Amino acid sequence: MITIADVEAAAEQIAGHVLRTPTVSSPGLSALLGVDVTAKLELLQRTGSFKARGATAKLLTLGEAERAAGVVAVSGGNHGIGVAVMAGELGVEATVVMPRSAPGRAVDIVEESGANVTLVDTMDGAFALVEELRAKGLTLVHPFDDPVVIAAQGTVGLEFAEDAGELTDVLVSIGGGGLIAGVATALHARRPGVRIWGVETEGARAMSAALASGGPVPVELSSIVSTLSAPSVSRRTYEHASALVTDVVTVTDAEAVQGVLDLADHAKIWAEPAAGCLLPAARRVLERVGEGVKLGLVVCGGNATTTDVAAWAGRFGLR
Structure with a gap:
């Protein structure tokens, strides 16, 4: 704890x-x-x-190699916005995986912030895809764990x-x-x-x-x-x-x-x-x-x- x-x-x-x-x-x-x-x-x-607080703290811990590889996040809305906006400010490429149920405005803000957005059918599916992207070298910015x-x-x-x-x-x-x-x-x-x-x-x-x-x-x-x-x-x-x-x-x-x-x-x-x-x-x-x-x-x-x-x-x- x-x-x-x-x-x-x-x-x-x-x-x-x-x-x-x-x-x-x-x-x-x-x-x-x-x-x-x-x-x-x-x-x-x-x-x-x-969500901007946690996203910022995690992004500031990244080493040079992690920054170069980029980060990935899963979100129903606010965490994705926080990661996308703060990653853009700190010069880190971000990918955000969101369920299709996420608010449309949240998806728009993530995209406007320069992050890559992938929409999937369910939140379970979003978490599963994130694990695949982590295996390719992206650093996870977890919403809570x-x-x-x-x-x-x-x-x-x-x-x-x-x-x-x-x-x-x-x-x-x-x-x-x-x-x-x-x-x-x-x-x-x-x-x-x-x-x-x-x-x-x-x-x-x-x-x-x-x-x-x-x-x-x-x-x-x-x-x-x-x-x-x-x-x-x-x-x-x-x-x-x-x-x-x-x-x-x-x-x-x-x-x-x-x-x-x-x-x-x-x-x-x-x-x-x-x-x-x-x-x-x-x-x-x-x-x-x-x-x-x-x-x-x-x-x-x-x-x-x-x-x-x-x-x-x-x-x-x-x-």
Whole structure:
């Protein structure tokens, strides 16, 4: 498992390449949920999500031969954007493998950044193709199963701990678990006693399944939230979650999309469903822990178009 020293070292490494995103008290969300809410606005990060942190850290570790050979990444959207943009800035050729379910805008941004894009039918197929490309000499920039990446994602938690007021409970979305592993490491070191809650959608329950099974297991993916759709977590991220996370809350896709609308209406934040899922999860957490909560939300990304959200809202009959 990574340590707070790893996270602090990552913060020094990526400084100057990524932003220290705002941490703000939200009167609108506080009124909506009935408790004090502080939001870490990682959707304002370069590339629109926290993924730029881990991608930058990994790219900066490459030797000359690895830089010359190039890197490969697998992504449902945000990780691919992060790798493509940051690789372009650092002069490294990148190949990004994405499922066809990935948001069209994400694919466009990856291509516009100069990366090579390959689309496959499923996320499982994407991971399989990446292994073939690794065998040809490309260096993998894994979306979550890498201590360098996890430590860099943990800088979100480091900044949150330094910039927020009192917090009792912090909610973090989970795909493969890299973000929550890093954030939980940082927060437990800097804010002992804070409870960390993971959030997944019902059609992408990789961490919930792992915790129930005592280790990573493959899951069938059916969620519209492609940025949270990992076919399984890794042993590394599972170990962090089992040790540091209070519990993982599951919400429906419809609830996640309603959360996007609520964030826009009440917090003036345009987020993606991977962040929208935090609001329905927060209500479940509040039912469990009672009064006196000081809630923190890691608003992980904002790479959803108005067209995407309108289509999802229409599909679920939301207003």
